[in-house]
Amino acid sequence: MRNQITNALSDFFFEYETPRQVLVRNRRVGVVCRLIQLGVLAYIIGWVFIYEKGYQSTDTAISSVFTKMKGVGYTNTSGYERVWDVADYVFPSQGDSSFVVMTNYIITEGQMMGKCPELEGKHNCSSDSDCEVGAFKRTGHGQMTGVCVNSTKTCEVLAWCPVEDDHSIPDPPLLMSAENYTLFIKNSVTFPLFGVKRSNLVESIDGDYIGKCLYDPKKDPLCPIFKLGDIIKLSGFNFKTIAKEGGAIGIVVEWTCNLDMDIKQCEPEYHFHALYGNPGEKEDVKASVGYNFRYAKHYMEDKIQKRTLLKVFGIRFDIIVQSLARKFDIIPTLTAIGSGVGIFGVATVVCDLVLLYLLPKREFYKNMKFKYTDTPAQQDSESLGLDTSVYYTIEANARQAQVPGKSNDPDSEAAITGSDEKK
Incomplete structure (x- = not known):
C-alpha cells in the first residue's frame, strides 16, 4: 500500500502529459481552418482593438x-x-x-x-341642483357654492376672480x-x-x-x-x-x-x-x-x-x-489578447467535426486521432511474453494494413507525428 502511494505521488509530480497531435494533409479541411482563423484574427484586430478599443480602460466624468x-x-x-x-x-x-x-x-x-x-364648458348648469355645494371638478377653478348663474349658465364657484x-x-x-x-x-x-x-x-x-x-x-x-x-x-x-x-x-x-x-x-x-x-x-x-x-x-x-x-x-x-x-491599460490589453487566443480554438473544434463526422474517410481519421486500449488483448500479449510497446506497434501496423490503398489525391494523404508513433 505504501509503495502504491509513493508511486502515485511520484507519477503526479515527475511526469508530464502532452496531447497527441495528428497532422492532417487535406486541402478542404486546411482551407476551412485557415478561413476560421483569419475571421477570428479580423475580429480581434478590427472589432476588439480598433473599434472597441479593447486595449484601453474607460471612465465617465x-x-x-x-x-x-x-x-x-x-x-x-x-x-x-x-x-x-x-x-x-x-x-x-x-x-x-x-x-x-x-x-x-x-x-x-x-x-x-x-x-x-x-367658464363656459367647465360647470354648465340649468338649475341650482346641478351645482353641488362644496364639490370640486378636476378641470374647474374652485369650490361650487350651489348657485347656478343664469347669465352664463355655469355654476358659481369660490375662487380667484375673475x-x-x-x-x-x-x-x-x-x-x-x-x-x-x-x-x-x-x-x-x-x-x-x-x-x-x-x-x-x-x-x-x-x-x-x-x-x-x-x-x-x-x-x-x-x-x-x-x-x-x-x-x-x-x-x-x-x-x-x-x-x-x-x-x-x-x-x-x-x-x-x-x-x-x-x-x-x-x-x-x-x-x-x-x-x-x-x-x-x-x-x-x-x-x-x-x-x-x-x-x-x-x-x-x-x-x-x-x-x-x-x-x-x-x-x-x-x-x-x-x-x-x-x-x-495593460490589464484590458492582456485580457483582450487572452480571450482572442482562446477563440482560435473554434477552428480546431470545427475541423475535428468535419474530419470525424462529415468526410468519407472519417473512420481512417478516427484511427489516426484516437489511440484505443484493449485490456483483454493486452493481457494476452503479456501472457505470451510480448513487450507492450511491441504489441502496440504490431496493432498499429495491422490497423494500417486494413486501410484501402493510398490514393493519388493529395486530399487523402495523412501523416501522424508524436513520440508514441516511433517504431
Whole structure:
C-alpha cells in the first residue's frame, strides 16, 4: 500500500502529459481552418482593438453645468406696452442645467378671492341642483357654492376672480423675440480615474472670442454661446410652431476623449434633440401638446390681497452631459489578447467535426486521432511474453494494413507525428 502511494505521488509530480497531435494533409479541411482563423484574427484586430478599443480602460466624468441667458423682449397687448428681460422670462433664475424660456403667455390681472361664475364648458348648469355645494371638478377653478348663474349658465364657484380664460392661445406668440435670445453654457468635467479636468472653454477660447462668437456647427463648433432660434432649428423644429404652445429641447454636451493623444484634443461636441413631439407629426393627431405652467404675482391693494396670474408657454431646455474617456491599460490589453487566443480554438473544434463526422474517410481519421486500449488483448500479449510497446506497434501496423490503398489525391494523404508513433 505504501509503495502504491509513493508511486502515485511520484507519477503526479515527475511526469508530464502532452496531447497527441495528428497532422492532417487535406486541402478542404486546411482551407476551412485557415478561413476560421483569419475571421477570428479580423475580429480581434478590427472589432476588439480598433473599434472597441479593447486595449484601453474607460471612465465617465463628474460634470457641472452653468447657464446664462441674455436678451430683451417687447410686447404690446391692448395698448399696454411692456419690456421683458431675463428676470421676467427665465424660470428658474438660478442658471441651472434645466430651465424654461417663456415664449407665449395668457395673463389674468387683478384677481382676488371671491365668488364668480365658472367658464363656459367647465360647470354648465340649468338649475341650482346641478351645482353641488362644496364639490370640486378636476378641470374647474374652485369650490361650487350651489348657485347656478343664469347669465352664463355655469355654476358659481369660490375662487380667484375673475377666473382665467385660457381657451384662446395668442397666435402668433407674444414673445417671438425669444428667437434672438442667446444662451451661454459653461461646462466642466473631471475624469477621476485618470485625474483629468477639462472645460468647454478650451485653450482656443478667450474673452475676445466669446464676446463676438456665435455657435455654428461648421464655422464655430466650440463657441459656447447659442442663439435660441438656431437651437430650435438644429433640433428639427420650427421656432414659431414650438413657441406658440411650448416644448422641450435637449442640448447634449458630448465628451469623447482619447487620453493617449494630446489633452488639447479632448474637446466637447454639441448635439440638439427635440424631447417633445415629432416635428413631422400632424398637429391634429397630437395629444397634450406643448409645455406650460402657471405662476402668480401677489400684491396688496386697498388692504385687499390680489394677484396677477400668468399661464406661461415656454421652451424647456435640458442640458445633458455625456462623457467617455479612454487610456491605454495593460490589464484590458492582456485580457483582450487572452480571450482572442482562446477563440482560435473554434477552428480546431470545427475541423475535428468535419474530419470525424462529415468526410468519407472519417473512420481512417478516427484511427489516426484516437489511440484505443484493449485490456483483454493486452493481457494476452503479456501472457505470451510480448513487450507492450511491441504489441502496440504490431496493432498499429495491422490497423494500417486494413486501410484501402493510398490514393493519388493529395486530399487523402495523412501523416501522424508524436513520440508514441516511433517504431
